[in-house]
Amino acid sequence: MRNIVFTLWVGVLGVVAVNAQASVIDSLHYKYVDDTYYEDQFYAGMVYNVLYNGPENLSQNNFSNGFLVGFIKDMPINKQRNKAIGLGVGYNNMSFYFNMRAAKSNGIITYDYIDSNTSYKRSKIETHAIEIPLEYRWRTSTATSTKFWRVYTGVRVSYAFSRISKYISETEKDVFENTDIKPLQCSGYISIGYNTWNLYGSFAFTKLFEDGAKIESTGEPLDMSYLSAGLMFYIL
Numbered sequence: 001m002r003n004i005v006f007t008l009w010v011g012v013l014g015v016v017a018v019n020a021q022a023s024v025i026d027s028l029h030y031k032y033v034d035d036t037y038y039e040d041q042f043y044a045g046m047v048y049n050v051l052y053n054g055p056e057n058l059s060q061n062n063f064s065n066g067f068l069v070g071f072i073k074d075m076p077i078n079k080q081r082n083k084a085i086g087l088g089v090g091y092n093n094m095s096f097y098f099n100m101r102a103a104k105s106n107g108i109i110t111y112d113y114i115d116s117n118t119s120y121k122r123s124k125i126e127t128h129a130i131e132i133p134l135e136y137r138w139r140t141s142t143a144t145s146t147k148f149w150r151v152y153t154g155v156r157v158s159y160a161f162s163r164i165s166k167y168i169s170e171t172e173k174d175v176f177e178n179t180d181i182k183p184l185q186c187s188g189y190i191s192i193g194y195n196t197w198n199l200y201g202s203f204a205f206t207k208l209f210e211d212g213a214k215i216e217s218t219g220e221p222l223d224m225s226y227l228s229a230g231l232m233f234y235i236l
Helices: 002-036
Strands: 041-052 065-076 083-097 100-105 108-113 122-139 149-168 173-177 184-194 197-204 225-235
Touching: 041 083, 041 197, 065 122, 065 225, 083 149, 100 122, 100 149, 100 173, 122 184, 184 225
Parallel strands: none
Antiparallel strands: 041 065, 041 225, 065 083, 083 122, 100 108, 122 149, 149 173, 149 184, 184 197, 197 225
């Protein structure tokens, strides 16, 4: 009987010891994740820009592309660290090709449609901007897993330090700084994906042009804004 009791006592101690060891390991692991796990990331994106709310006869041509690159600091907001706020800084370059020409004479900028019989290579506006993204981040990641699902959504404020209008034909090249383009832009965006590859979409809240810009021949205001869709890549 004494041997049976001793054996049971040793067994209970063994179970307690194993459970205690597991608890310690879990505690240490949890503390490690809680203290050191951040998803600080570099990002790079390629998008296609689509104008909306523009003049009736304004149409896009060629490939109105955009490029974004930057860094986002991750700030977890829960113990599991799968939810966070991200704040970053970056650069973007946006181009818009269309059948409208901007011209500048004596400091005055005018706009009009390009005649369908006119042969030209391209007519576009292009911006280079510094951007600040602020986003809410949800992911299925852990401190040891680099492949996970993510949904990031937020707002992006950008300031264009360069705003260019460009018209090029066989016989003419007209390039100038276009101050009618709004320097301060704000857009909402969402990025959804797995691992490195993510679908990206954004919606500009602000108009592309300052108030007063219009098509000379029709008087139509240039009240358009734009949507962007493409791919976003995140690198740890």
